[in-house]
Amino acid sequence: METNNIPHVQARFFTKQPQFSVPSAPFSVQAQVGTCDLSSLINSLLNEGDGEKTNVDFDFLIDGEFLRLNLDKHLENKGISTESLVDIEYIEKQQAPEPEDSLVHDDWVSCVQGCKDCILSGCYDNTVRLWSVNGSPFLTIPGHSAPVKCVQWITDDDSTVKTFMSGSHDQTIHIWQWDCESNSVDCVAACRGHAGSVDCINVDHTKQRFCSGSWDKMLKLWSAECEAVEDEDEDGDIPHKRRKTSRRKVQTRVPILTLSGHNEGISAVEWIDTNQICTSSWDHTIKTWDLEQAEEISSLQGSKVFLDMSYSPLNRQIVTGSSDRHVRLWDPRSSDGALVKSIYTSHTGWVSSVCWSKTNEFLFISGSYDSVMKLWDTRSPKAPLYNMTGHDEKILAVDWSIPSSLLSGGADNHLKIFQYKE
Numbered sequence: 312m313e314t315n316n317i318p319h320v321q322a323r324f325f326t327k328q329p330q331f332s333v334p335s336a337p338f339s340v341q342a343q344v345g346t347c348d349l350s351s352l353i354n355s356l357l358n359e360g361d362g363e364k365t366n367v368d369f370d371f372l373i374d375g376e377f378l379r380l381n382l383d384k385h386l387e388n389k390g391i392s393t394e395s396l397v398d399i400e401y402i403e404k405q406q407a408p409e410p411e412d413s414l415v416h417d418d419w420v421s422c423v424q425g426c427k428d429c430i431l432s433g434c435y436d437n438t439v440r441l442w443s444v445n446g447s448p449f450l451t452i453p454g455h456s457a458p459v460k461c462v463q464w465i466t467d468d469d470s471t472v473k474t475f476m477s478g479s480h481d482q483t484i485h486i487w488q489w490d491c492e493s494n495s496v497d498c499v500a501a502c503r504g505h506a507g508s509v510d511c512i513n514v515d516h517t518k519q520r521f522c523s524g525s526w527d528k529m530l531k532l533w534s535a536e537c538e539a540v541e542d543e544d545e546d547g548d549i550p551h552k553r554r555k556t557s558r559r560k561v562q563t564r565v566p567i568l569t570l571s572g573h574n575e576g577i578s579a580v581e582w583i584d585t586n587q588i589c590t591s592s593w594d595h596t597i598k599t600w601d602l603e604q605a606e607e608i609s610s611l612q613g614s615k616v617f618l619d620m621s622y623s624p625l626n627r628q629i630v631t632g633s634s635d636r637h638v639r640l641w642d643p644r645s646s647d648g649a650l651v652k653s654i655y656t657s658h659t660g661w662v663s664s665v666c667w668s669k670t671n672e673f674l675f676i677s678g679s680y681d682s683v684m685k686l687w688d689t690r691s692p693k694a695p696l697y698n699m700t701g702h703d704e705k706i707l708a709v710d711w712s713i714p715s716s717l718l719s720g721g722a723d724n725h726l727k728i729f730q731y732k733e
Contacts, residue, residue: 317341318383319340320382320386320397321337321396321397322398322399323397323399324400325401326400326402334356340352345380346369346378349401353367354369368403369401369403370401370404372690373386373397374389374391375690376389377690379693405696405697408730410699410727410729411716413726414430414725414728415725416725416726417434417438419724420720420724420726421434421435422459422461423710425444426473428443429441429444429473431462432726433458435458437455437456437457437458437479438459439452439454439455439462439475439487441496442726444713444716446728449494450489452487454485455481457481459478460480460509460511461477461478462476465518465521471490472491473488473491474487478509480509482503482505482508482509483505484505484512484533486502486564488537500537501564502565504531504566505527505529507529508525508576509524509525511523511578519535519536520534522580524576524590524592528571528592529577530577530588530600531570532568532602533566533567570605572600575594577592579621581622589643591620595612595613596611597641598611613639615634616634617632619631621666621675623675628643629642632661632663632677632678632679633661634661636658636661636662636679637656637658639651639654640653655692655695657694660681664706664709666710667711671733673690679706682700683700684702684709685698685699686699701727702723702725704721705722708720714733715731716729717730
C-alpha cells in the first residue's frame with residue numbers, strides 16, 4: 312500500500328522473451344527501487360499459480376539503456392518525470408563468462424581467431440598454431456622469419472581441407488591449407504609487396520579477396536585464391552609414388568591494388584561492403600576506401616592512436632580501441648555529426664583489441680594492456696557487464712568468432728578461453 316512518505320512510480324513491464332511475459336497492466340513501484348527488487352517482482356508475478364517456480368535474474372532497460380542506478384536516479388538523469396507512466400523492458404541477465412582453458416605458447420600471443428571448433432593463434436616465436444576449441448594442440452607451424460602479427464581463417468565451413476592466412480613482421484602474408492584428416496599443412500602462397508610489418512588482414516565474404524594493412528602505411532588488396540600447385544616431373548606429370556607426400560610449390564603473389572593515404576601504420580582493416588573497406592591507424596584516423604574507384608572516400612578524425620577496430624554487419628557500427636584507454640562506438644553513417652555514439656571508460660591501460668559478437672548486435676569485448684578482457688553491452692555505456700581476469704601481462708588480442716568462446720592472447724605467453732552461454 313502506498314504511503315505519502317515513500318514516492319512511487321507507475322511502471323509497465325514488457326519483454327521480448329515470451330517465456331517470461333507478465334501482465335501488461337501498470338504496477339506501482341517504489342521510486343528508489345533497484346534491479347534486484349524489480350527482478351524479485353517479476354519472479355513473483357511469474358510464480359503466481361501452481362506451475363513450476365522460476366528464479367531468474369533479470370536486467371531492465373528504459374528507452375534502450377540498462378538500469379544501473381535506482382529507478383528515480385535513472386529517470387532524473389534522463390529527464391523523465393516520475394509522474395509519468397514508465398515502460399520498462401526486462402530480459403534474462405547475461406551469465407558471467409567462465410574460464411575454460413589456458414593454452415601456453417613459447418612467446419607473446421599476438422593474434423587469435425576461432426572458427427567453429429578450431430582456433431588459430433600467432434606468436435612472437437614466428438609460428439602459427441592450430442588448436443581445438445577444447446584446448447588440444449593440432450599443429451605448430453613454422454614458416455615466417457619474424458613475429459606473426461595477424462591470422463585469419465579463409466574457409467569457415469566443415470570441409471576436411473581448411474584454408475587460413477597469417478601476416479608477419481617479416482613483411483609477408485602466407486596462405487595455408489590444412490588437411491584435417493592427415494593433420495598436415497602446406498603453404499600455398501606467399502604474398503609479397505609490403506615494406507613494413509603486416510599488422511592486420513581481413514578476407515571478404517566471398518572468400519575470393521582479402522585486404523591487408525601494414526606499418527608501411529599502405530592498404531593492399533590481394534587474391535585469396537589458394538589452388539595448390541603440385542611438384543611436377545620433367546614431363547609435367549605428377550609422379551604417382553609422390554602424390555600423397557608431395558610438397559606444394561609456394562606461389563609468390565603480388566597485390567591487386569595498393570592504396571595510400573595514412574600517415575602512420577595501419578592497425579586494423581574491415582570490410583564494410585562488397586567494395587568498401589574501413590581502416591584504422593596510428594595517425595588518429597579511420598578511413599573508408601572504395602575499391603572500384605581505388606580512392607579514399609571518407610576520414611574520421613580521432614584524438615589518439617587507434618590500436619584496433621571491429622565492424623559489426625548486424626548493426627553497421629564500429630568499435631575502436633585507443634591509446635587513451637577508451638573504447639568508442641562510431642556510426643559512420645551518421646548524418647547529425649555525432650559520429651561517436653558512446654565512450655566506454657573502464658580500462659586503465661591502452662585498449663589493444665576489440666571484437667563484436669557475431670550473433671548479438673549489442674555485445675562486444677575489449678582487451679587491454681591492463682591485462683583485463685571486458686564484455687560490454689552497448690545498452691550499458693557506463694560500465695562493462697563483466698571483467699575477465701587471468702592474464703599476468705598485457706593483452707594483445709581478443710576474438711569472439713566462436714559464439715560460445717571468448718578468446719584472449721597476451722604477453723604472458725597464454726591464450727585464454729572463456730566459456731560463454733548465450
